[in-house]
Amino acid sequence: MQHVAAALDRLSELAAAPTVSRLAAAFEAAGHELALVGGPVRDAFLGRPVNDLDFTTDATPDEILAIVKPIAEAHWDIGRQFGTIGAKIAGETVEITTYRADTYDGDSRKPEVVFGDTLEGDLTRRDFTVNALALRLPKLELVDPSGGIEDLVAQVLRTPAAAEQSFGDDPLRMLRAARFAAQLGFEVDPETVAAMSALAPEIDRISAERVRDELSKLLTTSAPVRGIRMLVDTGLADRVLPEVPALRLERDEHHRHKDVYEHSLRVLEQAIEYEVSRGVLESPDLVVRLAALLHDIGKPATRRYEAGGAVTFYHHDVVGAKLAKKRLRALRFDNDTVDAVARVIELHLRFFGYTEGAWTDSAVRRYVRDAGDQLERLHILSRADVTTRNKRKADMLAFAYDDLEERIAVLAAEEELAAVRPELDGAEIMAALGIAPGPVVGQAYKFMLDVRLDEGPIGPDAARERLLEWWAAREA
Incomplete structure (x- = not known):
């Protein structure tokens, strides 16, 4: 000092x-x-x-x-x-x-x-x-x-009055202790920590909006993991963000899966590093940090032991997205934040299929289309989700994602991927088929979008021919 x-x-x-x-x-x-x-x-x-x-x-x-x-x-x-x-x-x-x-x-x-x-x-x-x-x-x-x-x-946090009295007057101060520990890098006085553990249920008296604001402030510090650990260790996270302590899955005797809680904290740290180093998003980015912390919260509900001792978490991405939506809505986050976090979590496993075999241009287009305006956040989480200590595996995944981003850049330059749409709009579809507005127009539009994603630009004449072929097959 x-x-x-x-x-x-x-x-x-x-x-x-x-x-x-x-x-x-x-x-x-x-x-x-x-x-x-x-x-x-x-x-x-x-x-x-x-x-x-x-x-x-x-x-x-x-x-x-x-x-x-x-x-x-x-x-x-x-x-x-x-x-x-x-x-x-x-x-x-x-x-x-x-x-x-x-x-x-x-x-x-x-x-x-x-x-x-x-x-x-x-x-x-x-x-x-x-x-x-x-x-x-x-x-x-x-x-x-x-x-x-x-x-x-001394770099110590303690309350001016007795901690029990201070936290009793305003239980939100317990969350503030975790936030300031992260923000300032200070230790929290042991008596203060003990009071946080003893009075954790009192946080239920605080409105969801105030809890949300304090959690957001914690997550947007430069090193939030310190504060998150304190919330989990004192039992406060069980009251305000229970999906995080639930990540501490009991390890089986054969250690068949990594510690999901520690993995998630490491992903959060790495996501912050990428967020800063890439410099595309305005930092700190709350959506990136929420998605990183919560990306695996679907694992406890989807853990299965398979024959031969393997552990699986099938569909934990989809389950996790739903759980994240439910929790963030309960904390009164705005709809844009809720939807963005859920979308990134839902898509965070998509990249790993890229390493299993070469993606077609169609698959790359769909990756970009499905990510929409969350693509950069998805890039960050996908990269941060690699926490293996196996350097060869980590390098392989990094090279694969570099390749994916390069292909996205090439296709984007050639085809304006961010604005991919069918080559015939709704009015042109209705004119070509001689139909009025209705559900069929939507079905035709989806077909034309699939053609665009699968084959890239083929020109309006060829697109019209493909539409008429689809219509004829449908009418047959």
């Missing part, structure tokens, strides 16, 4: 920036306290970029609005019920929150917001000591009531 003095220098520079200094002056003139709080202060000590500016104050939401309106280019009060006002000042977005003391009543899925009256009280109700740091403005006084700086130095 950078020296404390260097961190204080960075905080001083931050306080002198137009947005912060303008806010500090406005609140001081109005007779109210203001402090930069949480992540920005923590990240200054860690030498990390400061991206979000969060402030806390003794002013009420109405008073905050009155103070920021004259100096803001824009402001909004969408978080007013939680004491938070947002604003854009000197080109930067900020959030300013009244001192708080959130608690749960034991049954509600949302916190009951109680406004506090001191900065120290606000800090001690926060999730972890490393986030319970503040810089009073404009006097630049560092406030650390719970030893957060010492924990930053």
Whole structure:
């Protein structure tokens, strides 16, 4: 970690920036306290970029609005019920929150917001000591009531209050512990881990939307596996993502199949490496990471022991896609994300047929067509799914996929694969057959698409002849 003095220098520079200094002056003139709080202060000590500016104050939401309106280019009060006002000042977005003391009543899925009256009280109700740091403005006084700086130095996560009390007030903090462990690379204090295990059932009080958001934040860190292991080891994953701990299939005495759980975590790590190195997708890509983590969740339900001792998981791709849809919908993911993840999982085994024999151009076209706009994600998962320690086998699979991608590129250049359609559209089909709109048009369209995929471009005249032949055979 950078020296404390260097961190204080960075905080001083931050306080002198137009947005912060303008806010500090406005609140001081109005007779109210203001402090930069949480992540920005923590990240200054860690030498990390400061991206979000969060402030806390003794002013009420109405008073905050009155103070920021004259100096803001824009402001909004969408978080007013939680004491938070947002604003854009000197080109930067900020959030300013009244001192708080959130608690749960034991049954509600949302916190009951109680406004506090001191900065120290606000800090001690926060999730972890490393986030319970503040810089009073404009006097630049560092406030650390719970030893957060010492924990930053030790790279340890613990709660300001007793972990049982903190997690009882807001069970989502247990998921946040896993996320920050992954994001910061910190260890979680043993007493805090023990409380997570003991209170894991309390996460059921939290709304699916809040759980979804926290899991998404965890998965989009640079090294999410650390956090996922913590969720599984503490029993939290059994409550929020039970398909993942279910991957820990009991190994038979002959070790006839690999550890699916460890394999899935390795696939996730490799998918992130490919996501970054290929540079085609905007990283982090949540769909890639969800698909990598969940790609084998159909295996527990499809495991079979065959004669001779072989273990099979027939159709685990299709079963896994259905299970992923069900779980992601329960977590209130949007339909586009759900459909994309399920599609990539459903197709993730398709490539392995390529290594068993040369694919025709038709098979390559169908691979591209079936993947649609998920092709790049399918490329990443297919490559990441190779975790064998057999270097010869791994090289063979890598060379095979290189070859497949090269063939896709060649065919795409020749035939515009991304927009493959029959050479006759619906209107031309109806005109050629002399029929009106109806189900038969759809059947004819599918036939013409199969011709296009199987044979490539053959020209509209030849396509019309093939259509008439199909029609005549159908009518016979």
